[in-house]
Amino acid sequence: MIQHLPKPVLIAGAGITGISCAISLRERGVPFRIVNKGRRVGGRMASRAVRGSGTAFDGRVFDTGASYFTVSESQFATVVAELETAGVVQPWTDTFHFADAEGIAGVKAGPMRYRAEGGIRSIVEYLARDLVIEEGEVTAVPAQERLALCMPTPQAARVYPKASELSTAVWEPVISVSMLFDRAHWSSFDGIFVNQDAHITWIANDGARRGDHAPALVVHMSPVLSAGHLVNPSEVIPIAVARIQKILGFDEEPAWSHAHRWTFAKPIEGTTSPTPHFVLGEVSLASDEFSARPRVEAGWLSGRDLGHALAEVR
Numbered sequence: 624m625i626q627h628l629p630k631p632v633l634i635a636g637a638g639i640t641g642i643s644c645a646i647s648l649r650e651r652g653v654p655f656r657i658v659n660k661g662r663r664v665g666g667r668m669a670s671r672a673v674r675g676s677g678t679a680f681d682g683r684v685f686d687t688g689a690s691y692f693t694v695s696e697s698q699f700a701t702v703v704a705e706l707e708t709a710g711v712v713q714p715w716t717d718t719f720h721f722a723d724a725e726g727i728a729g730v731k732a733g734p735m736r737y738r739a740e741g742g743i744r745s746i747v748e749y750l751a752r753d754l755v756i757e758e759g760e761v762t763a764v765p766a767q768e769r770l771a772l773c774m775p776t777p778q779a780a781r782v783y784p785k786a787s788e789l790s791t792a793v794w795e796p797v798i799s800v801s802m803l804f805d806r807a808h809w810s811s812f813d814g815i816f817v818n819q820d821a822h823i824t825w826i827a828n829d830g831a832r833r834g835d836h837a838p839a840l841v842v843h844m845s846p847v848l849s850a851g852h853l854v855n856p857s858e859v860i861p862i863a864v865a866r867i868q869k870i871l872g873f874d875e876e877p878a879w880s881h882a883h884r885w886t887f888a889k890p891i892e893g894t895t896s897p898t899p900h901f902v903l904g905e906v907s908l909a910s911d912e913f914s915a916r917p918r919v920e921a922g923w924l925s926g927r928d929l930g931h932a933l934a935e936v937r
């Protein structure tokens with residue numbers, strides 16, 4: 624009997640979704656290659672090193688995209704247990720503070736949030752450790768491969784315009800501002816959700832998150848403010864500094880700061896679909912947005928399920 628080889632898959636995107644898809648295809652013996660725009664894997668799970676601060680912290684990484692992740696699904700829990708055993712991730716906290724425009728207003732318990740001592744990008748780097756990633760931008764549907772677009776739909780639509788018809792998600796931008804101080808001018812905290820503030824939504828204590836206790840904060844600017852500063856994100860730095868000074872109650876300026884722009888940071892709401900991916904003939908889509916709760920875990924599940932589906936349809 625002639626056995627047909629499965630048609631190879633070109634995975635575009637090496638964020639958690641693309642890497643999860645690749646692992647799933649590898650397990651099922653489907654040939655694939657991965658092409659990623661950008662030099663490093665991780666996508667929105669990004670960690671950026673301090674450069675030129677003139678402090679002892681040059682080289683230290685800040686998490687500029689995803690802040691942490693949570694776990695609810697059993698297979699993802701198995702992956703997280705493996706990451707924990709390998710020393711890549713650590714349980715961080717189940718309690719964050721919340722604040723209003725005037726200052727800290729209380730604490731709130733929730734699910735366990737996980738952190739990565741080496742920066743959140745190190746999670747994707749670890750999962751991708753045996754994979755070959757080609758650097759480049761996929762710009763068209765290839766003739767000889769099936770194409771798996773593992774990225775936010777607005778980016779997928781640049782390669783395959785029909786992708787936008789499949790998503791009802793509205794994406795909001797976030798500018799994240801990383802700051803380094805001479806010392807911690809605040810009392811101990813892990814993270815603060817800032818409610819009803821026109822300028823910022825979240826403050827992470829990056830020193831607590833990284834475990835090195837560096838005097839380091841990461842602030843997420845509100846979507847509306849971010850949308851108005853995508854061309855020149857560093858304009859928001861003085862606003863971020865003023866807001867944390869007010870909320871945390873100190874006057875000192877950061878020794879170093881950096882603003883990073885995420886044009887497609889998070890969908891306001893995910894696109895609900897029967898599966899966490901779409902297969903349209905030779906082109907398929909996966910990302911965190913095909914879930915009621917768009918987040919790291921949703922990206923991993925979407926990529927895994929797309930890998931399963933592509934292994935079925937040869």
Ligand SMILES: Cc1cc2nc3c(=O)[nH]c(=O)nc-3n(C[C@H](O)[C@H](O)[C@H](O)COP(=O)(O)OP(=O)(O)OC[C@H]3O[C@@H](n4cnc5c(N)ncnc54)[C@H](O)[C@@H]3O)c2cc1C
Pocket residue numbers: 635636637638639640641658659660661664665666667668687688689690691692693759760761762773774775778779782797799843885887888889909910911917918919920922
């Ligand atoms: C500011 C911020 C805060 C967040 N906070 C949290 C949080 O606290 N907890 C949580 O769980 N989640 C959080 N998230 C969401 C989380 O980061 C995402 O759910 C997850 O990273 C999705 O991964 P992905 O692989 O689907 O997409 P991405 O990480 O966006 O990866 C897509 C990849 O595709 C590449 N790419 C794009 N176009 C092309 C192309 N044409 N050709 C080749 N490659 C291409 C990109 O360069 C990128 O590497 C946050 C995100 C942001 C931005």
